Every structure is written in structure tokens, then in C-alpha cells.
Amino acid sequence: MPDANKEYLLGVDLGGTKILTGVFDSKLEFKGEAKLSTKADRGVEAVIERIARCVKDAADECDLNLKQVRGVGIGAPGAVDTESGRVIFAPNLPGWKDVPLKKELEKLLDVPVFLGNDCNVCTLGVFDQEFKAKPKHLLGIFIGTGIGGGLIINGDLYCGHNLTAGEIGHMVIEVNGPKCGCGNRGCYEALASRTAIFRKIQTAVKDGQKTILTEMLGDSLADMRSGDLRKAIRKGDKFVEKVVAEAAEFAGIGVANLINILNPEVVVVGGGVIEALENEMMPTLVKTAKDHVMPGTMNGIEIKASKLGDHAGITGAAVLARRGTA
Amino acid sequence: MPDANKEYLLGVDLGGTKILTGVFDSKLEFKGEAKLSTKADRGVEAVIERIARCVKDAADECDLNLKQVRGVGIGAPGAVDTESGRVIFAPNLPGWKDVPLKKELEKLLDVPVFLGNDCNVCTLGVFDQEFKAKPKHLLGIFIGTGIGGGLIINGDLYCGHNLTAGEIGHMVIEVNGPKCGCGNRGCYEALASRTAIFRKIQTAVKDGQKTILTEMLGDSLADMRSGDLRKAIRKGDKFVEKVVAEAAEFAGIGVANLINILNPEVVVVGGGVIEALENEMMPTLVKTAKDHVMPGTMNGIEIKASKLGDHAGITGAAVLARRGTA
Numbered sequence: 001m002p003d004a005n006k007e008y009l010l011g012v013d014l015g016g017t018k019i020l021t022g023v024f025d026s027k028l029e030f031k032g033e034a035k036l037s038t039k040a041d042r043g044v045e046a047v048i049e050r051i052a053r054c055v056k057d058a059a060d061e062c063d064l065n066l067k068q069v070r071g072v073g074i075g076a077p078g079a080v081d082t083e084s085g086r087v088i089f090a091p092n093l094p095g096w097k098d099v100p101l102k103k104e105l106e107k108l109l110d111v112p113v114f115l116g117n118d119c120n121v122c123t124l125g126v127f128d129q130e131f132k133a134k135p136k137h138l139l140g141i142f143i144g145t146g147i148g149g150g151l152i153i154n155g156d157l158y159c160g161h162n163l164t165a166g167e168i169g170h171m172v173i174e175v176n177g178p179k180c181g182c183g184n185r186g187c188y189e190a191l192a193s194r195t196a197i198f199r200k201i202q203t204a205v206k207d208g209q210k211t212i213l214t215e216m217l218g219d220s221l222a223d224m225r226s227g228d229l230r231k232a233i234r235k236g237d238k239f240v241e242k243v244v245a246e247a248a249e250f251a252g253i254g255v256a257n258l259i260n261i262l263n264p265e266v267v268v269v270g271g272g273v274i275e276a277l278e279n280e281m282m283p284t285l286v287k288t289a290k291d292h293v294m295p296g297t298m299n300g301i302e303i304k305a306s307k308l309g310d311h312a313g314i315t316g317a318a319v320l321a322r323r324g325t326a
Numbered sequence: 327m328p329d330a331n332k333e334y335l336l337g338v339d340l341g342g343t344k345i346l347t348g349v350f351d352s353k354l355e356f357k358g359e360a361k362l363s364t365k366a367d368r369g370v371e372a373v374i375e376r377i378a379r380c381v382k383d384a385a386d387e388c389d390l391n392l393k394q395v396r397g398v399g400i401g402a403p404g405a406v407d408t409e410s411g412r413v414i415f416a417p418n419l420p421g422w423k424d425v426p427l428k429k430e431l432e433k434l435l436d437v438p439v440f441l442g443n444d445c446n447v448c449t450l451g452v453f454d455q456e457f458k459a460k461p462k463h464l465l466g467i468f469i470g471t472g473i474g475g476g477l478i479i480n481g482d483l484y485c486g487h488n489l490t491a492g493e494i495g496h497m498v499i500e501v502n503g504p505k506c507g508c509g510n511r512g513c514y515e516a517l518a519s520r521t522a523i524f525r526k527i528q529t530a531v532k533d534g535q536k537t538i539l540t541e542m543l544g545d546s547l548a549d550m551r552s553g554d555l556r557k558a559i560r561k562g563d564k565f566v567e568k569v570v571a572e573a574a575e576f577a578g579i580g581v582a583n584l585i586n587i588l589n590p591e592v593v594v595v596g597g598g599v600i601e602a603l604e605n606e607m608m609p610t611l612v613k614t615a616k617d618h619v620m621p622g623t624m625n626g627i628e629i630k631a632s633k634l635g636d637h638a639g640i641t642g643a644a645v646l647a648r649r650g651t652a
């Protein structure tokens with residue numbers, strides 16, 4: 001039962017399309033959640049109000065009122081000044097430039113708010129919740145619509161000079177490769193993200209490729225999700241299997257690059273694509289990474305799939321809130 | 327005049343083909359140097375004896391005896407355990423696996439010896455000698471026969487879990503690109519190093535390409551050096567200019583990748599290729615990097631050529647010795 005003390009931590013995962021809020025007790029045990037669409041096109045103020053609403057909904061879902069909440073953590077997609085609590089810029093949220101999100105949310109909620117970059121926050125969640133013996137250096141890679149990363153160095157989040165470290169999704173790994181949303185070609189996320197996989201499938205289908213996916217979803221493949229790929233592969237669709245395997249290979253090459261550069265103790269791979277396709281992708285990803293690293297660099301280094309799945313963001317945000325209010 | 331106190335620091339740059347030792351006073355002022363070929367094929371023991379000889383030669387060159395030397399620093403090419411002073415493995419030095427270099431050299435020289443990875447040591451030299459206001463996070467990139475890197479994070483060398491961090495030369499940036507010495511394709515150093523440039527020129531010349539270089543060096547282009555490329559470009563050789571510009575573009579894409587991933591405050595680019603071709607390569611390198619980074623990640627970040635040139639290794643090794651004996 002919820003008690004009257006401020007014993008709860010709320011974690012918010014602010015994305016380009018949805019806002020997810022999780023309720024956790026002080027031991028970081030998950031208690032419940034609420035979800036809202038972001039409606040980013042309605043502008044900054046409207047989105048901030050929706051975040052506040054989602055936070056209130058989540059508390060209500062768990063029969064809590066905000067007076068029982070010690071702190072709210074929030075992971076936002078973009079460059080974030082954690083100290084001032086400002087979103088410096090967020091490419092997927094139109095109009096978000098130098099937004100004092102912490103201050104605005106504290107006004108609406110009357111609870112202390114702590115802000116971080118979404119992938120850093122996910123990495124923090126993974127680091128805090130998935131390891132008893134804490135690795136000294138950990139790299140988190142999150143493969144979804146795009147690809148993002150977070151770095152723990154010497155046991156602490158590393159954010160770099162402009163607080164943008166971990167933009168691994170725009171590491172070029174195939175100079176003349178497919179066009180990326182950022183304008184470059186052959187970025188990691190143009191080759192190994194859900195967007196990359198879906199585009200490849202849709203292009204092939206337009207060119208006459210047969211796949212079980214069109215039976216499942218219709219010829220336009222609208223509303224295709226990562227889980228549909230898993231279903232198609234398990235039904236024996238060799239084409240989808242091949243496209244997913246190619247993405248896993250690219251994912252592994254990116255992991256090898258990052259191990260060569262950063263030599264972390266652990267690489268944790270998460271995000272929606274890995275959550276849906278762990279069994280289909282991880283063996284190829286790990287093998288490709290091992291085949292591509294320099295000799296000696298992989299000794300004792302573990303590459304593993306995150307167990308937190310879709311909860312990495314809200315869990316990490318709750319960890320952020322716990323750290324902030326400790 | 328040298329005095330009787332132990333006021334001097336010696337820095338050794340151990341390479342696959344040559345050993346360079348520099349003599350520095352306690353203020354890191356350069357006093358003189360000695361050079362020997364490595365003769366790596368003669369085996370580990372012979373190379374260690376040659377390092378000791380080169381150290382003695384350098385001291386003698388400056389009218390010093392080893393009793394006036396406070397410490398010897400050494401940068402070695404490969405994975406190095408700085409604490410135990412062992413070279414764990416060194417791909418370019420046949421037979422070098424778990425070699426107690428510090429201990430063996432101390433036996434031969436009776437002076438304290440301090441060991442580091444060559445690119446880390448170069449980065450340390452650049453960090454110590456080229457910046458009055460120390461950047462918090464610095465990336466050193468050294469372009470020569472291969473490409474190596476070193477990382478200063480939070481003001482300190484970052485070496486990673488297996489002490490191999492900074493193997494940026496084997497970051498894949500063109501999946502189906504030219505074959506690299508490591509066995510993979512399209513590694514950074516297979517596209518932007520001296521080896522990559524020379525191979526491109528030699529292949530084109532075999533295919534009938536005309537260049538001033540063959541007039542300068544003969545048809546076989548034996549003994550071609552980076553400086554020859556500069557001379558050819560300044561004599562108006564458009565072919566060499568184009569090959570060097572392409573390498574500078576690849577170099578810039580690699581820098582962009584690393585800025586996206588690491589977001590350091592400063593990127594220093596050094597090594598023999600940049601020393602010889604700074605004016606020819608740096609503007610293209612910087613422009614390409616800026617064109618490829620994510621918006622916001624480059625704010626206030628400086629990309630500059632190292633001023634230390636060939637002395638980065640010996641200077642950094644002397645810094646290592648000063649740190650060790652402080």
C-alpha cells in the first residue's frame with residue numbers, strides 16, 4: 001500500500017511520438033505506468049503539459065498523489081543540460097530549443113524534477129538495475145526507430161563537451177551507403193535501425209518481393225512493427241530473415257567500432273528492435289562484432305541484450321530522480 | 327650545462343621500424359635526440375638491447391651520463407599494462423607478447439622506466455605541451471603508416487578495460503572498402519593513412535596514371551615519403567592533389583564519427599602524414615568533419631593540427647617519465 005511519506009520515484013521517457021511514465025518504489029521496484037502520445041506538433045508548451053498529465057495519470061494509476069512522490073526523472077531526446085535542467089535542442093521535437101523543462105514541470109507538479117538525455121538515462125537504468133558488480137566502463141546501445149548510445153566511464157555518465165556524447169547513430173560505417181535522416185549517407189542508424197529494416201523491406205516489396213508480411217499487414221505494410229518481423233521469421237519467411245540478419249551484421253560492425261574506440265567492460269544492447277528480435281539478432285551481432293574487433297580488445301568484454309526492454313527509459317529516469325533526491 | 331643532479335628526462339618512441347629517443351630538461355625543453363632502426367626481426371631481447379643503446383646514445387649526444395637522468399619514458403606500439411610495465415601484445419613487433427619491458431630496461435639502464443601505449447603517450451605529450459588551459463576531454467589522432475588515437479577524459483588518459491581504447495584506425499567507415507592489414511575492409515586506416523594514399527597512387531601508376539612522382543622517384547615509387555606528396559602537389563600534380571584530398575575527406579569523416587561518439591573539447595591531429603601535409607589536408611579534413619557531425623555537437627570544439635610533429639612520441643614519453651618520478 002502507498003504510504004503518506006514521499007517514497008515513490010517517477011520516471012518519464014519522453015519520445016518523439018509517445019510519453020511513458022513509470023512509478024517505482026524507493027527500491028526501484030516497478031509499480032505501474034501511464035502512456036500518452038506526445039503530440040509534438042502542438043508545440044513546446046502543450047507537450048510540457050502532456051508530460052505533467054502523464055505523470056499525474058501514472059501516480060493516479062497506482063493510487064498515489066504527488067505528495068507521495070520524492071522526485072520525477074525524465075529522459076529527453078536531444079542535447080540536455082542536466083545541471084540547469086534545460087533541453088538545449090531536440091531534433092525530433094519541433095521547436096524544442098533551450099527549453100527550461102525542469103523549471104516548467106516543477107511549476108506544474110510541485111515535485112523536484114531531474115533531466116537527462118534519453119539514451120544516457122537508459123544507460124543509467126541498465127547500469128543501475130542489470131549489474132550487481134558494477135562494470136567500470138559500460139556502453140549502452142539502443143536500437144529502435146534510430147540508434148542512440150550512452151557511456152558510463154569510470155562508473156559515471158560521460159556526456160562530453162557539449163553534452164552530446166553517445167551520438168553513435170550517426171557514426172558513418174558505409175560512406176556511400178543509404179541516405180540517413182541527418183543528411184549523411186551510411187550512418188549506423190541508416191543501416192541497422194528499425195527504420196533501415198522497414199525501408200529495405202518496403203522497397204523490396206514494391207519491387208515485387210514476396211513476404212508473409214503483406215499477408216499479415218496488407219500490401220502497404222502500414223503499421224509494421226518489429227514484432228511482426230519476428231512473427232514472419234518464425235513462420236519461415238526467408239526474405240525477412242535475411243533483411244534482419246543483414247541489420248544484425250551492421251549492428252555488430254558498429255559494436256566492433258565502438259569496442260575498438262572505447263574498450264568498455266560491457267556493451268549492453270537494448271531498444272525496441274532488440275526487445276522484439278533478441279534471438280534473431282544477438283547471435284549474429286555478437287559474432288560479427290568479435291570478427292571485426294582488433295585482437296586483444298575483446299578479452300573479457302561482454303556483449304549482452306538488455307533485460308529492461310521498453311522499461312529502460314523509465315527505470316533510468318527513476319534512477320536519476322533517486323540520485324537527485326538522495 | 328648539464329649538472330650532476332638527476333635533472334633530465336628521456337623519452338623513447340618505440341616504433342615498428344625505428345627507435346627515437348629524446349633528451350629533455352625538467353621543464354620539458356628538448357635538448358637532443360638519437361635514432362636507431364628497430365630490427366624487430368631480431369627478436370624481443372635484441373630490440374630491448376637496442377632501446378637501451380638508443381637511450382645511452384641520446385644521453386651521450388647531450389654530454390650526459392645516465393646518473394643525471396631522473397627517468398625514462400617509453401611509448402610502445404600495442405596494448406600495454408602501464409602499472410606492471412609490460413607490453414601485453416604488439417602486432418607490429420614479432421614475438422612481443424607479455425614482455426616485461428620496464429623491468430628489463432631498468433636492469434640495463436639502472437634508471438626508473440615508465441611505459442605507455444604509443445598513441446596514448448603522443449596524446450599525453452600534446453595535452454601537456456600544446457595547451458595552456460587544459461581541455462577537459464581531448465582526442466588525439468595520429469595519421470602515419472597506420473592511424474592511432476589517444477583519449478584524455480576528465481583530464482586523464484583513458485585506456486579502457488583491456489587498455490586498448492583508442493584503436494580508432496580499425497573503425498570501419500566503408501563496409502566494402504579496401505582491405506586493411508587487420509583483415510577487415512574499409513577501416514579508417516585503410517582509407518586515410520599513408521599506406522592508403524601510397525597504395526592508391528601505386529595502383530593508379532601501374533594502370534598508366536601519369537604523375538610527377540615517377541620523375542622524382544622512378545617508376546617503382548620505392549622510398550616514397552609523405553614529403554614527396556607535398557612536393558608533387560606544389561609542383562602542380564593534380565592527380566596527387568586529388569588522392570591526398572580524398573584521404574583528407576576520409577580523415578574528416580572519421581573525425582566526425584569520433585566527435586559524434588565522444589564529443590571531446592579538442593581534437594588534435596598529428597602524425598607524419600599531417601606533419602608533411604598539414605596545409606594540403608587540414609582545411610578539407612576540418613570542413614568534412616563539420617559537414618558530417620550532428621547539429622550542436624561541434625559547438626566550441628576545436629580541430630587542430632599538432633605542433634609537435636615527429637616529437638609527439640618522445641615528448642609524451644618524457645611527460646610520462648616526469649609524472650612517474652614527480
